[in-house]
Amino acid sequence: MSDGPVLSLRGVSKNFGGVRALIDVDLDIHQHEVLAVVGDNAAGKSTLAGVIAGVYRPDAGRVLLDGAPVVLDSPAVARGLGIAAVFQELALCDNLDVVENLFLGHEPTRGGFLDEIEMERRAWDLLGQLATNVPSVRLPVRALSGGQRQVVAVARALLGSPRVVVLDEPTAALGVRQTAEVLNLVERLRERGHAVVLISHQAADLQAVADRFAVLRLGRIDGELDAASVGYEDLLAAMTGVSRPSGRKPR
Amino acid sequence: MTPATAPPSQRALVAVLAREDPWPRLLRHIPDRELGLVPVIGALVLLWGVFGLIEPAFLSAENLVNLTLQSVPTGVIALGVVLVLLVGQIDLSVGSVSGLAAAVVGVTTVLADWPIVLGILLALTVGVVVGLGYGLLATRLGLPSFVLTLAGLLVLAGVQLRVLGPQGSINLPFESSLVRFAQESFLSPLAAWGLVAAAVTVVTVVQLVERARRVRAGLPRISMGRLVLRVAALTTLLCAVVAYLGTERGVGYPVVLLVALVVVVDVLLRRTRWGRAVRAVGGDPRAALLAGVAVRRTTISCFVACSTLAALGGVLAAGRLAAANQGTGGTETFLTAIAAAVIGGTSLFGGRGSAWSALVGVLVITSISSGLTLLNLDTATRYVVTGLVLLLALTADTLIRGRRRVP
Structure with a gap:
């Protein structure tokens, strides 16, 4: 990418008690790029997402935004700096409709009353940009499929026009068709110029959209792979540590 | 940009989805839309039809005027219950709060000779304090509101007896302005028609302005025909209500008060950030919290509103009976108020319901009681019938929720 990374981690470590969840992690995140962070269970993926999204504060190391160090104290601070995260549990209210969920807690008002028209207009706008198949913005969220709900959660993250979007296991609970919907969405995000960090252990799904892979293993970044040249076996090998990715030994 | 490599099947699916027509999905979900108040209003019409056939006196203007007046105290209490139910809590003590408020008004105005306004204010303050207490205990300590308000019910019933003192009953003088307000104040025909004209004008203007803004924003809107x-x-x-009740005493001030309160709460619920927060907290408190909703404050505000409305209901009941006694706000009060809210379509599971359900629900319950009394049926029958109607409403609530859970 041309302008250097939007967000960089340098030597980031995070411990939970005696467990070393992240050890000396370096990572660069660019605009117009989908960075897939893969790893087995307990590799530190969710901790990494938490550090980027401001949920966890690293014990050591620095987080750089456009090259300047920043402290991400809370998700709100991270959001203010243009980093939005969608976590595995989507945090949508089933009984509210799409518009209501999108703007929940940040509703625009007009003379003290909710400005439904402004909200609905922006909701159509946003969902239109994501080219989604959410049938109506006035449908309660419980009537949507898993993939559509994911779209709503992502759309909500996009409301503040963040530069970095972190998706933690967006396809973990989804079927094949819905997974495809979400991957489709990730591509749209890249087209819109966001830097997307996609965290998952489902390497096959990620191959459909990722530009670059960072492999986490036991808390360390265990190699970065270019999506164009990497095969599924290489990824599995890197995740499990059976062989070096460059070795490319079919088992 | 490096082109991503993907298994071909996955790619194909992505491409297919991008082209898929959204309409079949939309059609599949339409039967899932809320039915709202339609079933209850249907039930009410049916009820009135049946009672009217068996006993024509039921539909007489005199009986209907009485019926509307009777509905007011319970209706006001039920409105508060709707709010706590919406936020996903419950308040079993609304009866005791209303009884205590009635006692406070009686003691301060009759025994202590306070001006009536002060007495009412003190009664409402009691409601605010009780609600604040529930709200803080429920949100700070996480006490379940079912048992918390059950405890409150007992405590406040005790306080009510102590406030009333050894006589156990205080009669309000008939010239008291509260009693006159509750029993014999009716809108003059001019005022009634003026109110109708004002209400229709406001609704029309709001709808037209909203529609015009939607047209300008290029959003879907209702057709002009439907608006008309x-x-x-x-x-x-x-017009029907005002004209028919006008052939007798007319529309009572307390009825206007109840409808006005329902309208205010409805606007707050549907058109303000607070109302949106209430429904979000009732639907999924954790999601609401993550979205940045002040969950605790919202919950406390609903408890406070509920207890305050319950106190107001007690004051109105005292006015209507011209007395405050040990029976005011007894067991039946909280049961009917909660039943009214649920029959009106407010969910016991939180997050679903409307202010109007209090009004319609209380009309259903009062109609049953009034109709059965006219038919010379006893209290036993009334209890059984009301209970069966409540069972029906609860079944509908649970089935709707169940269907929603398994899409």
Whole structure:
């Protein structure tokens, strides 16, 4: 990418008690790029997402935004700096409709009353940009499929026009068709110029959209792979540590 | 940009989805839309039809005027219950709060000779304090509101007895302005028709302005025909009520108060950030919290509103009976108020319901009681019938929720 990374981690470590969840992690995140962070269970993926999204504060190391160090104290601070995260549990209210969920807690008002028209207009706008198949913005969220709900959660993250979007296991609970919907969405995000960090252990799904892979293993970044040249076996090998990715030994 | 490599099947699926027509999905979900108040209003019409056939006196203007007046205290309490139910809590002590408020008004105005306004203010303050207490205990300590308010019910019933003192009953003088307000204040025909005209005008203007803004923003809007139909339906309903009740005493001030409160709460619920927060907290408190909603404050505000409305209901009941006694706000009060809210379509599971359900629900319950009394049936029958109607409403609530859970 041309302008250097939007967000960089340098030597980031995070411990939970005696467990070393992240050890000396370096990572660069660019605009117009989908960075897939893969790893087995307990590799530190969710901790990494938490550090980027401001949920966890690293014990050591620095987080750089456009090259300047920043402290991400809370998700709100991270959001203010243009980093939005969608976590595995989507945090949508089933009984509210799409518009209501999108703007929940940040509703625009007009003379003290909710400005439904402004909200609905922006909701159509946003969902239109994501080219989604959410049938109506006035449908309660419980009537949507898993993939559509994911779209709503992502759309909500996009409301503040963040530069970095972190998706933690967006396809973990989804079927094949819905997974495809979400991957489709990730591509749209890249087209819109966001830097997307996609965290998952489902390497096959990620191959459909990722530009670059960072492999986490036991808390360390265990190699970065270019999506164009990497095969599924290489990824599995890197995740499990059976062989070096460059070795490319079919088992 | 490096082109991503993907298994071909996955790619194909992505491409297919991008082209898929959204309409079949939309059609599949339409039967899932909320039915709202339609079933309850249908039930009410059916009820009135049946009672009217068996005993024509039921539909007489005199009986209906009484019926509307009778509905007011319970209706006001039920409105508060709707709010706590919406936020996903419950308040079993609304009866005790209303009884205590009635006692406070009686003691301060009759025994201590306070001006009536001060007495009412003190009674409402009691409601605010009780609600604040529930809210803080429920949100800070996480006490379940079912048992918390059950405890409150007992405590406040005790306080009510102590406030009333050894006589256990205080009669309010008939010239008291509260009693006159509750029993014999009716809108003059001019005022009634003026109110109807004002209500219709406001609704029409709001709808037209909203529609115009939607047209300008290029959003879907209701057709002009439907808008006219809606306004015409509202006008017909209001005119029918005012004209028919006007052949007797007319529309009582307390009835106007109840309807006004329902309208205010409805606007707050549907058109303000607070109302949106209430429904979000009732639907999924954790999601609401993550979205940045002040969950605790919202919950506390609903408890406070509920207890305050319960106190107001107690004051109105005292006015209507011209007395405050040990029976005011007894067991039946909280049961009917909660039943009214649920029959009106407010979910016991939180997050679903409307302010109007209090009004319609209380009309259903009062109609049953009034109709069965006219038919010379005893209290036993009334309890059984009301209970069966409540069972029906609860079944509908649970089934709707169940269907929603398994899409």
